[in-house]
Amino acid sequence: MTGGAFGAMVRGIVGPALVLFFVLGLWQGACDAWSIPPYVLPAPTDIGHALWRDAPTLTHALGSTLLVTLSALGLSIVIGSVIAFILVQNVVIERSLMPYVVVMQVTPVVAVAPLIVILVHNTFAALVLCAMLIAIFPVIANTLQGLKSIDPGLADYFRLHRATRWQTLWRLRLPSALPLFLAGVRVSSGLALVGAVVAEFVAGTGGNSAGLAYEILQSGFQMDIPRMFAALFLITLAGLCLFGVTTGVQNRLLGRWMASR
Amino acid sequence: MTRPDPARPLLAFHGAGRMFAGRSSDAPRGLAPISLNIAAGDFVTLLGPSGCGKSTLLKLAANLLEPDSGHVRWWGRGFVDAGLAGHRVTLVPQDATLMPWRSVAANVRLPLDLERLPRAQADAKVDQALRKVGLESVAALRPSALSGGMRMRVSIARALAAGPELLLMDEPFAALDELTRTALDTEMVHLCERSGLTTLFVTHSIAEAAFLSTRVIVMAADPGRIFAEYPVDPAGPRDEDFRLSDRFASICRDLTRLLAEAAR
CATH class of the missing domain: 3.40.50.300 (P-loop containing nucleotide triphosphate hydrolases)
Structure with missing residues (x-):
């Protein structure tokens, strides 16, 4: 059993790793063979060098972007769940409010971001707000769907046994909603990073709260293309980590009963 | 009574x-x-x-x-x-309608939990109900690990536990x-x-x-x-x-x- 699981893990890592080395090798080889200048397409070694050289600035920027991302994700989870709870209370409330939730979702945040940056004076708050506007929708939609997806037979059983509202919520509604809620959080975590980067682009904030998007903009102005790639690499890495962590949490919380379904 | x-x-x-x-x-x-x-x-x-x-x-x-x-x-x-x-009065629905996120024993204990019966008393009744349907050996498993017939028996045990x-x-x-x-x-x-x-x-x-x-x-x-x-x-x-x-x-x-x- 463990041998099989270990084998699967090795296969899951070895395959992608081989692809990565192959692509990096081709890339490096192409840059060397045709002597492509780094300002057109930097070789992987150039990017690695930039990453090393600018490590202090880039890690600071990474921290800044991650702080915005995680704050936005945290707020999305809390506020999104609360909104879903309010919506699920009764049909009239849901019908009345849902259109505005959808409006919020379909309006591109890139278009709204400049307005937010003007209206909200605190830069950090503005960034978090932009990222949250993008990230909150999956939490709302999934939690709402989850809270509604109750086994009707179990609901009848709870009613026959005169369960209180609280008992029904705690023992039936919340556990039933958990899988969809967690799936929503996972999508939301990716969107929070997208939102943070978009907001940083729009706000264009430098100084102490400069994030990775600002580093990309700056590198572009300075024609420091390797550094641009280095910042991009860090954003991707952050996205992968977020995805990994949320997937891990999801598996840990649901593994006991979802895996065997 | x-x-x-x-x-x-x-x-x-x-x-x-x-x-x-x-x-x-x-x-x-x-x-x-x-x-x-x-x-x-x-x-x-x-x-x-x-x-x-x-x-x-x-x-x-x-x-x-x-x-x-x-x-x-x-x-x-x-x-x-x-x-x-x-x-x-209790109900055995058409499907077993068990809570997939809880163990067999916890599923059977549901009516007693809803009644707020003290845990020790409830557990004794759960054991008894599971014995009646011959499922005491799977008390700790999740419903997903059971066959359809066994799940139905859990549902019956849940009904019996309510007394x-x-x-x-x-x-x-x-x-x-x-x-x-x-x-x-x-x-x-x-x-x-x-x-x-x-x-x-x-x-x-x-x-x-x-x-x-x-x-x-x-x-x-x-x-x-x-x-x-x-x-x-x-x-x-x-x-x-x-x-x-x-x-x-x-x-x-x-x-x-x-x-x-x-x-x-």
């Missing part, structure tokens, strides 16, 4: 029915007003085609629906007045294979006899109705109503011999005839 007065029916329908508005072209759906008494110790089976109001009748008996005519009485009283917060007097079962074994179904039917008879349970059982199966019941209610559709009552002579044990006996065959024959007449 005081024993119910045998003269007073445990469950009574006084002209109770519930119709649902269908499209105008459709025949009326639901259950036309009916009267029915179920006494303590009865095993009453509702047998009939789809759309004859069996499930509606059961939902009325579980107080999950309000009748739109007449009324339903439990122990001669209204649902809340009859002290039903004490879980004297009910009236058991409502809505086609509980319909989704199971024939062998599992026969085995569970035999188990059900023994459980009800030993625990002195009164049962209202919905089924599509003539053989199941013939095997389990002390009384079969044959129902007809359009609108859902009671077509005939068929008392089953309680003589002799309900076991495999009974299933093979001529008496069983003749009960099945009678029920088949009644169903055919009801469909006409």
Whole structure:
């Protein structure tokens, strides 16, 4: 059993790793063979060098972007769940409010971001707000769907046994909603990073709260293309980590009963 | 707990029915007003085609629906007045409807948890209920690890743990294979006899109705109503011999005839 699981893990890592080395090798080889200048397409070694050289600035920027991302994700989870709870209370409330939730979702945040940056004076708050506007929708939609997806037979059983509202919520509604809620959080975590980067682009904030998007903009102005790639690499890495962590949490919380379904 | 007065029916329908508005072209759906008494110790089976109001009748008996005519009485009283917060009535739904996120034992403990029974007391009752259905060895497993038949037995154990007097079962074994179904039917008879349970059982199966019941209610559709009552002579044990006996065959024959007449 463990041998099989270990084998699967090795296969899951070895395959992608081989692809990565192959692509990096081709890339490096192409840059060397045709002597492509780094300002057109930097070789992987150039990017690695930039990453090393600018490590202090880039890690600071990474921290800044991650702080915005995680704050936005945290707020999305809390506020999104609360909104879903309010919506699920009764049909009239849901019908009345849902259109505005959808409006919020379909309006591109890139278009709204400049307005937010003007209206909200605190830069950090503005960034978090932009990222949250993008990230909150999956939490709302999934939690709402989850809270509604109750086994009707179990609901009848709870009613026959005169369960209180609280008992029904705690023992039936919340556990039933958990899988969809967690799936929503996972999508939301990716969107929070997208939102943070978009907001940083729009706000264009430098100084102490400069994030990775600002580093990309700056590198572009300075024609420091390797550094641009280095910042991009860090954003991707952050996205992968977020995805990994949320997937891990999801598996840990649901593994006991979802895996065997 | 005081024993119910045998003269007073445990469950009574006084002209109770519930119709649902269908499209105008459709025949009326639901259950036309009916009267029915179920006494303590009865095993009453509702047998009939789809759309004859069996499930509606059961939902009325579980107080999950309000009748739109007449009324339903439990122990001669209204649902809340009859002290039903004490879980004297319980339900075994069509599917096992277990909570997949909790263990078998925790699923069986649900009615006791809802009643806020102290944990130690509840656990003792859970053990007892699981032993009754022969599942004490899987108490710690999740429902997803069990077969369909075992899941249904967990559902029955959950109903028994509540210590009910009236058991409502809505086609509980319909989704199971024939062998599992026969085995569970035999188990059900023994459980009800030993625990002195009164049962209202919905089924599509003539053989199941013939095997389990002390009384079969044959129902007809359009609108859902009671077509005939068929008392089953309680003589002799309900076991495999009974299933093979001529008496069983003749009960099945009678029920088949009644169903055919009801469909006409």
